[in-house]
Amino acid sequence: MADNRDFALRRLHSLLGVIPIGLFLLQHLTVNHFATRGRDSFNAAAHFMESLPYRYLLEIFIIFLPIIFHAVFGLYITFQARNNVSRYGYLRNWMFLLQRITGIITLIFISWHVWETRLAAALFGSEVNFNMMEEILDNPLMVGIYVVGVLSTIFHFSNGLWSFLVSWGFTITPRSQKIATYVTIGIFFVVSIIGLRSIYAFVYPEWFAFATNNLAIL
Amino acid sequence: MAEEKVIKFIIKRQDNPDSASYEETFEIPYRTNMNVISALMEIRRNPVNGQGEKTTPVTWEMGCLEEVCGACSMVINGKPRQSCTALVDKLEQPIRLEPMATFPVVRDLQVDRSRMFDALKKVKAWIPIDGTYDLGPGPRMPEKKRQWAYELSKCMTCGVCLEACPNVNDKSDFIGPAPLSQVRLFNAHPTGEMNKSERLDALMGDGGLASCGNSQNCVQSCPKGIPLTTSIAALNRDTSLQSFRNFFGSDYQ
Incomplete structure (x- = not known):
């Protein structure tokens, strides 16, 4: 099995990006x-x-460890490529490059975001609430930094979902891969x-209060 | 009288595998229906560069001259392709010729594609039928499947897909798309199928299938139109199942 290590690590990297990290992202954005x-x-x-039960176990095994592995192995994959979009400007080659760029932006954004809203808050005993985000x-x-960081994370997730479907052999034919492209663009x-x-709910709370009171579907 | 038409070439040259590369320009008289190879032959006949100085003839490799052997691949105006089917009339001038960067240069435009043949050995891209006695005829192949498999068999190990792939480079040991697709060809064959798991196990080794990053440049670049990314995704499914069998055990294979 020793020489299958790279195969196993790459498949693990692909899986972790969707389960649990992708699911956590959707849950996190929904709570937000x-x-x-x-x-x-x-x-x-x-x-x-x-106040979820066994909160630290959930954080360690569903969030921190998977993200740390995905990030470290992702950096290794990123720096193995020699990008060539100037010669081969096809859509999927651009997506390949953007997946790597957004991966690095997302890693920087998430590291800082976790420090600011989780670790520093825990160390200095500040409460994580609406006021904190408003400040x-x-x-x-x-x-601007949050918009770029969040969009980059969502792009990385959506496009990663596309390559997850290919890497595990769910979408094989060009047609199925094309449909997956449209679906993941929709997800993005x-x-x-x-x-x-x-x-923007933290930036313009009054506007959202007005909208919620007057537009029932939101 | 009209001025005599010339074709301009800028060729990236290298005298031996270890020396530095340099560019040399050439101007050769135009003839109708020339391809890049007939232009290179003209340079060989009269090796004088654009400055009018005598130089060494440009080295390149060629074989069939009808785009089935794959030997004459080079980077022409930025795209890797066969020089035999690169028609001068359809190329923008000056025509830039470079050796494919993925492979070690032997001299000038001639590269060493050994890594592709080594990769074919690594993934067992053949059908073992040798034995101590005549095994008799193998199982028949449905005609429809044969026609489908024929498309995969068009691969001429020309190296264009490796050249186009961002993950095939000096920092990675990825074997590239061509040998992967050959595994699908031999696994699809009714006799080859008998050794399917051996090839899949080889694909799961270092530098194998999992090193693909889905940039899909290969399928866009393949001169034979081989559905390389379809092969890769199909093998991803096969290796997923094979890895479960290997890990959990199975009552067959």
Whole structure:
């Protein structure tokens, strides 16, 4: 089995990106989306997540360890490529390059985001709530960084889902891969709307309060 | 009288495997219906460069001259392809010729494609039928499947897919798309199928199937139109199942 190590690690890398990391991303963005319903809704949702049973085990095995492995092995994969989009400007080759670029942006963003909203908060005993995010996002630069970081993460997830389907042999034919392309583009846009709405809910709480009161579907 | 038409070439040259490369320009008289090889033959006949200096003839490799042997592959105006089917009339001038960067240069445009043949050995891209006695005829292949498999058998190990792949390079030991697709060809054969798991196990080794990053440049670049990425995805499915069998055990193979 020794010479199958690379195969096993690459398949593990592909799997972890979807389960559990991808699922966690969707769950995280969904909980964040409570911010669009106002301060109290978000605080209640955040508090519910904080008070889950065996919280540290969930964090370690569903979030930290999978992300650390995915990130370290992902960097190894990234620096093995010699990108050539200038010679071969095909859609999938661009996606290949963007997957690597967004992977690195996402790694930097997530490391800093985890430090700021989880580790530093735990070390210095500050409460993770609507106020905290409101203070973080009180200037355009930070809003910009969050928008780029969140969109990059969602792109990496959506396009990673496409290559997960190929790497495990779910989508084989060109037609099935093309359909998967359309579906993952759709996922990118839908999840991006969810992510961006959450960010701007901390920036313009009054606007979202108005919208929630007047537009029932939100 | 009209001025005599010339074709301009900029050729990346290298005198031996270890020396540095350099560019040399050539201007040769135009004839109708020339391909890159007939132009290189013209340079060989009269090796004078663009400055009018006598130089050494440019070395390249060729074989069939009808795009089935794969020997004359080189990078022409930025794209790897066979020089025999690269028609001068359809190329933008000056025509830039370079050796494929994925392979070690022997001299000028001639490269050593040994790694592809080594990879075919590594993945057991053959059908073992030798024995101590006549094994008799093998199982028959349905005609429809034969026609399908024929497309995969068109691979001429020309190296274009390896050249186009961002994951085949000096930093990685990836064997590249061509030998992967050959595994699918031999696994599809009714007799070859009997050794299917051996080839799949070889594909799961270092530098094998899992090193593919799905940039899909290979299928866009293949001069024979081989469905390389379909082969890769199909083998991904086969190796998924094979790895479960290897790990959990199975009542067959």
